[in-house]
Amino acid sequence: MATYQEIRQMWSDIGMDLDKHDGFLNTFPGIYNRIIQPQEGRPEKIDYFSKVVTSVHGRRPYELYEHKQKGGKVFGTYCVYVPDEVLLALGAVSTGLCGGDQFWVPGGEKYLPANTCPLIKSSMGSRMDRTSPFCQVADMFIGEATCDGKKKAWEILAQDVPMHIMEVPQMKRAKDIQRFAEEIWQLVEIAQELTGNQLRPDTLAESIKTINNKRRALKRLNRTRQASPVPISGKDALMVIQIAFYDDPIRFAEMTNILCDELDERIIKQEGPFPAEAPRILVTGTPMALPNWKLHHLIETSGAVVVCEESCTGTRYFEELADENRTDLTGQILALAERYMKTNCACFTPNQARADDIIRYAKEYKADGVIDYTLQFCGLYSTESYLLRESLKNEGIPFLHLETDYSEQDSEQLRTRIEAFIEILVN
Amino acid sequence: MATYQEIRQMWSDIGMDLDKHDGFLNTFPGIYNRIIQPQEGRPEKIDYFSKVVTSVHGRRPYELYEHKQKGGKVFGTYCVYVPDEVLLALGAVSTGLCGGDQFWVPGGEKYLPANTCPLIKSSMGSRMDRTSPFCQVADMFIGEATCDGKKKAWEILAQDVPMHIMEVPQMKRAKDIQRFAEEIWQLVEIAQELTGNQLRPDTLAESIKTINNKRRALKRLNRTRQASPVPISGKDALMVIQIAFYDDPIRFAEMTNILCDELDERIIKQEGPFPAEAPRILVTGTPMALPNWKLHHLIETSGAVVVCEESCTGTRYFEELADENRTDLTGQILALAERYMKTNCACFTPNQARADDIIRYAKEYKADGVIDYTLQFCGLYSTESYLLRESLKNEGIPFLHLETDYSEQDSEQLRTRIEAFIEILVN
Numbered sequence: 001m002a003t004y005q006e007i008r009q010m011w012s013d014i015g016m017d018l019d020k021h022d023g024f025l026n027t028f029p030g031i032y033n034r035i036i037q038p039q040e041g042r043p044e045k046i047d048y049f050s051k052v053v054t055s056v057h058g059r060r061p062y063e064l065y066e067h068k069q070k071g072g073k074v075f076g077t078y079c080v081y082v083p084d085e086v087l088l089a090l091g092a093v094s095t096g097l098c099g100g101d102q103f104w105v106p107g108g109e110k111y112l113p114a115n116t117c118p119l120i121k122s123s124m125g126s127r128m129d130r131t132s133p134f135c136q137v138a139d140m141f142i143g144e145a146t147c148d149g150k151k152k153a154w155e156i157l158a159q160d161v162p163m164h165i166m167e168v169p170q171m172k173r174a175k176d177i178q179r180f181a182e183e184i185w186q187l188v189e190i191a192q193e194l195t196g197n198q199l200r201p202d203t204l205a206e207s208i209k210t211i212n213n214k215r216r217a218l219k220r221l222n223r224t225r226q227a228s229p230v231p232i233s234g235k236d237a238l239m240v241i242q243i244a245f246y247d248d249p250i251r252f253a254e255m256t257n258i259l260c261d262e263l264d265e266r267i268i269k270q271e272g273p274f275p276a277e278a279p280r281i282l283v284t285g286t287p288m289a290l291p292n293w294k295l296h297h298l299i300e301t302s303g304a305v306v307v308c309e310e311s312c313t314g315t316r317y318f319e320e321l322a323d324e325n326r327t328d329l330t331g332q333i334l335a336l337a338e339r340y341m342k343t344n345c346a347c348f349t350p351n352q353a354r355a356d357d358i359i360r361y362a363k364e365y366k367a368d369g370v371i372d373y374t375l376q377f378c379g380l381y382s383t384e385s386y387l388l389r390e391s392l393k394n395e396g397i398p399f400l401h402l403e404t405d406y407s408e409q410d411s412e413q414l415r416t417r418i419e420a421f422i423e424i425l426v427n
Numbered sequence: 428m429a430t431y432q433e434i435r436q437m438w439s440d441i442g443m444d445l446d447k448h449d450g451f452l453n454t455f456p457g458i459y460n461r462i463i464q465p466q467e468g469r470p471e472k473i474d475y476f477s478k479v480v481t482s483v484h485g486r487r488p489y490e491l492y493e494h495k496q497k498g499g500k501v502f503g504t505y506c507v508y509v510p511d512e513v514l515l516a517l518g519a520v521s522t523g524l525c526g527g528d529q530f531w532v533p534g535g536e537k538y539l540p541a542n543t544c545p546l547i548k549s550s551m552g553s554r555m556d557r558t559s560p561f562c563q564v565a566d567m568f569i570g571e572a573t574c575d576g577k578k579k580a581w582e583i584l585a586q587d588v589p590m591h592i593m594e595v596p597q598m599k600r601a602k603d604i605q606r607f608a609e610e611i612w613q614l615v616e617i618a619q620e621l622t623g624n625q626l627r628p629d630t631l632a633e634s635i636k637t638i639n640n641k642r643r644a645l646k647r648l649n650r651t652r653q654a655s656p657v658p659i660s661g662k663d664a665l666m667v668i669q670i671a672f673y674d675d676p677i678r679f680a681e682m683t684n685i686l687c688d689e690l691d692e693r694i695i696k697q698e699g700p701f702p703a704e705a706p707r708i709l710v711t712g713t714p715m716a717l718p719n720w721k722l723h724h725l726i727e728t729s730g731a732v733v734v735c736e737e738s739c740t741g742t743r744y745f746e747e748l749a750d751e752n753r754t755d756l757t758g759q760i761l762a763l764a765e766r767y768m769k770t771n772c773a774c775f776t777p778n779q780a781r782a783d784d785i786i787r788y789a790k791e792y793k794a795d796g797v798i799d800y801t802l803q804f805c806g807l808y809s810t811e812s813y814l815l816r817e818s819l820k821n822e823g824i825p826f827l828h829l830e831t832d833y834s835e836q837d838s839e840q841l842r843t844r845i846e847a848f849i850e851i852l853v854n
Binding site: 111112113115116145147148149151152153154155156158159165167169170171175176179182346347349350351376377379380382383384385386387403 | 538539540542543572574575576578579580581582583585586592594596597598602603606609773774776777778803804806807809810811812813814830
């Protein structure tokens, strides 16, 4: 394990703005200490994940740094449509770069309109202000054409970093899946060039299994949340899912399975951080990048518990597995395209499948109500909310749409609305 | 020409909400009378276009109504990427449906988030409130996946009207042009089914020429604006371009050429509505649907004149012609795909070609400055503004970015900023 001095030296070596970053260090552990740490009835095995989070800019970035010193490459990604499998199979490491902290928003606003979603502004600011070791350590950034905001932000980011953009289709016809396979092939070419390695069916088969195992562990974690009482809080479960975007996938799956062993025991003993009668909330909508625990914190300090996230930091990330039975590269890449195109992001039209997912999850997780969380100025999810509300109404599922940003300014207003919603669920 | 009584009967027949629509009639001619009519030094031949605009819900809708009574079909469109050529070749009429009036915005906000661009809200409201004869007379609506807002709004609109969506690629690689050709082929199938007609190379060749002739007339109109003094105001030129989306294309080209004959004479006589020394403004950005003359009015009542619009209601609509020399359907459809994919909308990534266009136009039109107009909550154009500003700065072209909606609330604020910008240009 690297010492603090070694980590600070790394931050300097990778070109971070140490003074500005000290500002982040002054606020960040505070968020954890205020929101995550004080929870009661946490499982013991959450300890590993807590440690990863509290040393988020040290522990894992140092591993990436060491990987690079051995000649390895690091890819930074911003979307669950980027297939980590091919990057891993080429000996590279991929890491999520989405910003979840208000700290980075003003830095992003220097380049982006204020009317941009906070996730994009935060991601941009963390790179432009040189205050994220993940951004600094990445050799190449993989963007995607999903939403308007990201698509155009990458053009600005590309002035600062080596960037490759994947075109994500906007529909899901058979030809669109073929097209996405072509996009994956193009990523393979780019990544082969950067890593100097050739994609081989055996290593790709292995990496498909590795990433599937990470997803299986997350699916197992989520299944435990179907129990009543839930064996783990929504905040802790979300934190584990968020870490999946950064951590080594093999170690992550191992540690998540160890946590799940404990949660399975808790289920038998009917133990958990919330009473069995606590209203159960399914959260849906835009992703919650680390350390965005704002909504979960409001819900879980208002007497309810979050049992599932239909989100990119939730089921959209791990619900679908890639077929492990293809043996040639053409078949494997197509299997990846098929798997990724099953993800029901609001960037697709139409996207009724997302509403169907939510209705199914609401039943599986015995949710009492659905809270639809939209980051401000995300036109895709806020507009989709209209038809989602109709679909859930037809099923008699209570629904609350909330729009917010990363600041704390609206917290008490949101709390009032959330409390009123929970009260309806209880009565 | 239909009488007012016949027109009112038509409005009733096509299912308009006559009471609500009376509200529109109470405000609409007022906008024309306040903004367009009082201009001095207008060309005589603008008269035709003024008449079309002042009877916008009567004259042309009645023609469409008669077309339908003879068994013809009407397609409503919202985007310059929809190829009118194939619809026309199948004996159908296509008409623009984009809303440009604040009157329709509240109706749109019943279905869409307030944080949606006013053009989309206005378009949605005009249909949902049954107050647009163009929306009521259309047999089928053609939407497109261009921006997030429109893409998701079409899903809601599709609950109310028969709708076909075209997938517009987000990049401009050779394969993307092929893909767009496939999208046009799909539109052909849909339109063949609705009209009962078969696409033939001879009728398509004719309609390609018809639409090209409309574009040639508009290009000719715009070329006259390169003269100094300009022979026509920006407001009048914009009004002509806006009408191109609704009018019969053959008659429109004819009337525009008659207007251009007069403008050519004016150029020789050095006549025009503004003195030669008036600062010349190139407007770029989001489209201005009829009757959105807000920005032009502010500029042209502040001492400057608008000489060109790099916009969907401007050069992006008519600058490129389709190749008329292909003789088989495959070649013709590909020619259309090639032509439409030359349009440099901010929905593409990257989109440096748009900045290049603007720089070229600034020279051709001898613009003293560029005003970048973004409808509020249009993430594509507002984000692209950052790189556009940089490109123009490198060329030493003065640049002002403005963001606004359809209301009049910010007019005086905008005027102050526009006047300050013009003052810089003069000094």
